[in-house]
Amino acid sequence: MAAxxxxxxxxxxxxxxxxxxLTSHIMETGFRHTADGRxxxxxxxxxxxxxxxxxxxxxxxxxxxIAANPYLSFFTVAKESGKFxxxxxxxxxxxxxxxxxxxxx
Amino acid sequence: xxTTRRRFLxxxxxxxxxxxxxxxxxxxxxxxxxxxxxxIRNVVGEAQLRTGKVKLDIPPLVENGNTVPMTVxxxxxxxxxxxxxxxxxxxxxxxxxxxxxxxLGPAAxxxxxxxxxxxxxxxxxxxxxxxxxxxxxxxxxxxxxxLAACTEEMN
Numbered sequence: 001m002a003a004x005x006x007x008x009x010x011x012x013x014x015x016x017x018x019x020x021x022l023t024s025h026i027m028e029t030g031f032r033h034t035a036d037g038r039x040x041x042x043x044x045x046x047x048x049x050x051x052x053x054x055x056x057x058x059x060x061x062x063x064x065x066i067a068a069n070p071y072l073s074f075f076t077v078a079k080e081s082g083k084f085x086x087x088x089x090x091x092x093x094x095x096x097x098x099x100x101x102x103x104x105x
Numbered sequence: 106x107x108t109t110r111r112r113f114l115x116x117x118x119x120x121x122x123x124x125x126x127x128x129x130x131x132x133x134x135x136x137x138x139x140x141x142x143x144x145i146r147n148v149v150g151e152a153q154l155r156t157g158k159v160k161l162d163i164p165p166l167v168e169n170g171n172t173v174p175m176t177v178x179x180x181x182x183x184x185x186x187x188x189x190x191x192x193x194x195x196x197x198x199x200x201x202x203x204x205x206x207x208x209l210g211p212a213a214x215x216x217x218x219x220x221x222x223x224x225x226x227x228x229x230x231x232x233x234x235x236x237x238x239x240x241x242x243x244x245x246x247x248x249x250x251x252l253a254a255c256t257e258e259m260n
Contacts, residue, residue, distance in 0.1 A: 016214035029223070031200040057213065061206040065199050067172040067221035067254075074207070077214040 005086065007100040011078035019050065019058075020073040023088055023096060029064035045070055045090035053082040078104045141195055141231070144202035148193050148233065149241050158242040159192075161232040165247070170224040170254035177207075179216035179234040179242070189216035190235045198228040211237075223254035 006020035023045070030042025042064065050058040058074045070088075081104045088096045145154070162176040179189045188211040194204035207218045216234070224230070227250050233243045 029200070052212075055212075057210065059208040060218075061203075063203040063205060064201060065196060065204040065223050067223050071219070071221050073219040074209070075213050075215040075217055077212055079212075 003086065003088075003096065003098040005084075005098050005100045006073075007084055007102055008078075009101075010103045010105065013078060013080075013104050015078045016075055017078050017102075018073060018075055019084065020071070021048075021050075021086055021098070022069060022071045023098075024069050025088070025090065025094075027064065027066060027068045027070060031064065043091050043094075045088050045094065047089045048072060049087045049089075050074070050076075051085045051087075052076060053080065078102065080104050138197060141197050141202045141229075144195055145193075145231065145233065148206070148235075152239065152241050154233070154241050154243050156243060158236075159232050159234045159244040161230065161244050161246045163230055163246055163248055165249065167224060167248055167250045169252045170226075170250040171252075172221045173224055173248070173250075174219070175222050175230070176217065176219040177232045177234075178218075179236075181216045181234075181236065183211055183214055183216055185211050186237065188237045189213070190237055190239075192216070192218055193233045193235070194222070195231045195233070196222075196224065196228055197230075198226040199223065200225065204230075224248060224250045225253050226250055 003023040008017050011017050025045050026043060028040055028043040032040045034040060044064055045062050048060040049056060057076050060072060062070060081102060084100045086098045158180045160178045163173060167173050177192050181189045189209050192207045195202050196204055204222050205220060209216060229245050229247050231243060231245045233241055235241055
């Protein structure tokens with residue numbers, strides 16, 4: 001599954017950096033009907049986690065009110081060089097991961 | 106006395122002005138439909154909800170409710186003993202009152218989260234922040250939506 005991750009490649013130690021993530025997902029609300037009246041089953045991402053060198057720094061519970069192709073942006077303090085890992089989990093066993101590296105000087 | 110056009114207009118104008126005041130200034134933050142109140146109580150419990158500290162940036166007039174950009178920020182130093190634990194977003198008139206829960210911590214550096222949401226109708230959006238001292242702070246914003254999301258027919 002395609003995900004766009006925006007993490008600065010370099011940062012100064014102690015700097016507050018913004019992390020942006022965008023993943024492709026329909027986020028079907030479960031409240032819509034087809035033209036012939038059948039309910040379209042819910043299919044959403046329910047959870048998102050960001051880990052920085054293994055430690056959780058941001059977590060989100062998502063509901064049908066989150067728009068399709070969930071976009072999330074949040075902040076963290078650049079402490080050390082390493083890896084950000086992103087994980088999306090959702091209905092019907094949906095799971096997707098991505099990662100990005102940072103150099104902290 | 107026959108109702109003249111001038112008299113009718115002055116009456117209508119007076120009524121509009123009088124009617125507008127309670128909507129704009131007297132609407133209390135806690136006057137919400139039962140579902141929204143229940144969803145908020147689920148998160149807050151019996152704790153007192155205070156107004157302030159939280160800022161909700163969302164367009165006041167939305168053309169398409171399917172993707173509404175939204176940013177919540179909380180005035181917090183984000184230090185080891187004074188930080189934002191979580192941010193919770195609710196709506197008043199979508200089929201379900203929850204929008205998202207965001208769990209932060211002192212390592213966030215800045216208590217700010219952005220995402221894009223769906224709004225099914227013109228309604229109130231409420232953002233609540235839980236601080237490290239377990240106090241809860243809220244803000245509510247009215248959003249006018251012209252094209253609704255969530256419940257439309259599938260094509």
